[in-house]
Amino acid sequence: MGRPWISLAAATLVLAPAVVPSKAALAEDGYPDAVTTANAINLTSADLQGFTDKGAIQIKDAGSSERQQARCLGVLPLLHKRVAYVLSHSYQQSGDSYLRAAHSEVSVFPNAKLAGGYLNALGSKRTPACSVPAIRKAFGPTLRNLRVRMHHIPAEVAGGVGWRTTLLWKSGEPRREFIDVFAFARGRAVVALTTTSFPSLFPQEVDGHLVQLLAARASAQGTVSQRTG
Numbered sequence: 001m002g003r004p005w006i007s008l009a010a011a012t013l014v015l016a017p018a019v020v021p022s023k024a025a026l027a028e029d030g031y032p033d034a035v036t037t038a039n040a041i042n043l044t045s046a047d048l049q050g051f052t053d054k055g056a057i058q059i060k061d062a063g064s065s066e067r068q069q070a071r072c073l074g075v076l077p078l079l080h081k082r083v084a085y086v087l088s089h090s091y092q093q094s095g096d097s098y099l100r101a102a103h104s105e106v107s108v109f110p111n112a113k114l115a116g117g118y119l120n121a122l123g124s125k126r127t128p129a130c131s132v133p134a135i136r137k138a139f140g141p142t143l144r145n146l147r148v149r150m151h152h153i154p155a156e157v158a159g160g161v162g163w164r165t166t167l168l169w170k171s172g173e174p175r176r177e178f179i180d181v182f183a184f185a186r187g188r189a190v191v192a193l194t195t196t197s198f199p200s201l202f203p204q205e206v207d208g209h210l211v212q213l214l215a216a217r218a219s220a221q222g223t224v225s226q227r228t229g
Contacts (some may be wrong), residue, residue: 012181028094034188038086038106047210048102051091057103083188084108100197102206103110104214107190119185123161135165143168153180156211160184178202182211186216186218 045053070076085107092101109115121127128150136148146169153162165179178201183192191214195202 008219014079016082016123026183034084034108035086037189037221038108039191040221041104041106041214042086042088043091043102043104043210043214044090045089045191046225047213048091048093051093052103054090054092054101056099057087057090069130069134073121073124075118078109078121079107082107082109097143098197098199100195100202102193102202102210104191104193104210106192106218109188112185112187115185115190119183120188122190123181127163131165135167154229155184156173156182156208157215160211160215175199180207182207183202184211184215184218186221189218190219191215191218195198 020114039154045051067076070079081154086105088104090101090103092099094100107115107118109118132148132150136146149166149168151164153164155162161181161183163181165181167177167179169177171176177198178196180202181192183190193207193210193214195207195210
């Protein structure tokens with residue numbers, strides 16, 4: 001292939017997660033419990049048979065594009081109040097001419113109202129206008145060769161949000177790449193599944209299964225619905 005496949009940096013930018021919790025949030029007594037809860041919800045290698053565990057996703061400190069995106073969505077103040085933000089490992093499956101990858105992320109807020117507000121912002125009509133420029137910027141020198149489209153898709157879970165981002169390349173292979181994001185709130189937690197693939201869509205039945213699995217885990221984590229400490 002003439003260029004790297006979908007950038008994980010671009011995939012994680014779809015929902016503007018890069019602003020780290022504030023020092024005040026990190027100092028809360030409930031922070032360790034929030035991280036434990038997030039880890040209990042996130043995907044593991046056992047959830048994706050046939051996929052390879054590629055390890056932890058490396059995200060650099062929040063830069064200007066991430067902050068600008070969060071500010072555009074109106075979620076920057078919410079992200080600064082977040083108690084914990086935990087990413088799963090990246091799980092990938094590939095062949096000679098295709099690649100599929102999946103990861104999940106959990107944000108824990110001080111209360112359910114803030115979590116719901118964050119989810120509502122992610123589902124707003126402003127999301128494409130705020131996210132697409134940041135995604136395009138992640139590709140740097142290849143920007144002129146790229147078109148980005150973003151639209152709503154079924155959320156796969158009640159009360160959730162679904163977005164599909166399609167990367168369309170004018171030349172090179174693959175010509176189309178997809179980033180699907182499914183997010184929902186349960187108590188204080190906002191959970192998101194991101195699947196990326198080329199040249200065709202990530203299997204929709206697998207998307208649905210993984211979202212339902214994450215939702216069941218989030219619902220089972222009773223501590224996430226109450227503020228600790």
